[in-house]
Amino acid sequence: MQSIVKDMTLAPSGHDKINWVKNFMPVMSAIDREFSQSKPFAGKRLSITLHLEAKTAYMAEVFMHAGADVVITGSNPLSTQDDVAAALVEDGVTVFATHGCSAEEYNVYLNKAADFAPDIYIDDGGDFTELLHTTRRDALKNIIGGSEETTTGVNRLRALERQGKLEFPMIAANDAYCKFLFDNRYGTGQSTWDGIMRTTNLVVAGKTVVIAGYGWCGKGGAMRARGLGANVIVTEVDPIKAIEAVFDGFRVMPMIEAAKVGDIFLTLTGDIDVITGEHYPLMKDGAMLANAGHFDVEINIPELAAQSVSRKVVRNNVEEFLQRDGRKIYLLAEGRLVNLASGDGHPAEIMDLSFAVQFFSAAHILHNHGKLDKKVYLMPEEINTKIAEIKLESIGVQIDSLTDAQREYLGDCW
Numbered sequence: 001m002q003s004i005v006k007d008m009t010l011a012p013s014g015h016d017k018i019n020w021v022k023n024f025m026p027v028m029s030a031i032d033r034e035f036s037q038s039k040p041f042a043g044k045r046l047s048i049t050l051h052l053e054a055k056t057a058y059m060a061e062v063f064m065h066a067g068a069d070v071v072i073t074g075s076n077p078l079s080t081q082d083d084v085a086a087a088l089v090e091d092g093v094t095v096f097a098t099h100g101c102s103a104e105e106y107n108v109y110l111n112k113a114a115d116f117a118p119d120i121y122i123d124d125g126g127d128f129t130e131l132l133h134t135t136r137r138d139a140l141k142n143i144i145g146g147s148e149e150t151t152t153g154v155n156r157l158r159a160l161e162r163q164g165k166l167e168f169p170m171i172a173a174n175d176a177y178c179k180f181l182f183d184n185r186y187g188t189g190q191s192t193w194d195g196i197m198r199t200t201n202l203v204v205a206g207k208t209v210v211i212a213g214y215g216w217c218g219k220g221g222a223m224r225a226r227g228l229g230a231n232v233i234v235t236e237v238d239p240i241k242a243i244e245a246v247f248d249g250f251r252v253m254p255m256i257e258a259a260k261v262g263d264i265f266l267t268l269t270g271d272i273d274v275i276t277g278e279h280y281p282l283m284k285d286g287a288m289l290a291n292a293g294h295f296d297v298e299i300n301i302p303e304l305a306a307q308s309v310s311r312k313v314v315r316n317n318v319e320e321f322l323q324r325d326g327r328k329i330y331l332l333a334e335g336r337l338v339n340l341a342s343g344d345g346h347p348a349e350i351m352d353l354s355f356a357v358q359f360f361s362a363a364h365i366l367h368n369h370g371k372l373d374k375k376v377y378l379m380p381e382e383i384n385t386k387i388a389e390i391k392l393e394s395i396g397v398q399i400d401s402l403t404d405a406q407r408e409y410l411g412d413c414w
């Protein structure tokens with residue numbers, strides 16, 4: 001298959017980026033050393049639909065070194081880095097991804113990944129899964145299973161499972177401890193604010209930040225906002241998470257009230273219409289809207305546009321919506337994932353854990369697919385533990401071990 005990338009002359013810059021992150025991904029490097037010898041994926045085809053930047057590229061190369069024939073496409077038009085895509089092509093990975101691609105081009109790229117007839121796939125958000133279960137059911141014949149990176153994608157998988165429509169076993173990589181405890185909380189927390197600050201060049205300290213959703217990503221966003229000196233408000237629909245936010249020291253209120261006082265709004269729910277037309281008339285002049293959920297549906301942009309007399313780009317990744325009363329509301333990164341559309345995504349040390357989860361999830365599918373039903377599975381705990389042990393060793397941290405007497409006392413718990 002012929003790759004589709006923006007410009008192959010950008011490859012040297014992409015190689016530099018990939019080589020940089022390799023220095024900070026010791027778990028993936030350990031996996032690379034081990035499985036480049038045994039090549040467990042030899043003869044298997046792997047399609048990857050993820051944010052195509054340097055960390056993802058390294059994971060794709062590790063799979064390739066482990067024997068897989070790899071095709072990769074971006075899961076978000078604004079997160080693809082064209083120089084990284086070109087570097088991957090030079091390294092032998094087939095790539096269908098361009099930064100800023102249209103919806104039609106994005107669909108073409110997903111279909112190219114389906115044309116590849118993969119045995120296993122890795123998805124981010126569920127678009128490729130939906131394609132396979134709808135218009136590209138012809139590509140199902142080779143697939144033995146796959147894994148999903150995000151909360152949004154896992155929710156879509158579980159919906160398919162409940163409806164009895166899931167066609168193969170899937171690993172909820174997002175729900176592995178070594179993923180959501182670190183990626184969703186520390187990764188999203190840091191990278192989201194990196195994207196917001198890089199885009200706006202404004203101070204966070206002293207501002208009122210509204211965090212919509214207090215799942216693991218929301219916890220990270222709130223924690224980092226407070227660390228930057230913001231006054232943090234949390235909005236929630238889940239009473240338990242709302243209590244947790246209160247106990248963590250945050251103010252909790254409905255969005256209709258938060259809309260009146262917020263300076264920066266950050267949505268992290270995975271659902272539609274978190275901020276809508278009823279909220280915009282209440283907002284301050286200069287309010288900024290950002291999203292860190294997977295899809296650009298949490299902030300209702302059509303309703304914002306309908307209430308505005310003009311809209312224009314005033315800074316890279318900042319769009320101004322002028323209201324009829326003269327107020328200005330700013331939308332960052334088109335309402336897409338602000339940490340990737342306006343930044344480089346999660347830190348390499350975080351994705352080291354997440355992509356180790358993805359590698360072992362694919363390996364688990366490879367070795368056990370004949371025993372697995374058409375269901376959504378959690379990654380086995382012993383693999384989580386193995387990943388954590390490798391990470392601790394790589395950063396020089398030692399921990400205690402249970403004595404035989406302690407194990408006996410705990411019984412079946414260990």
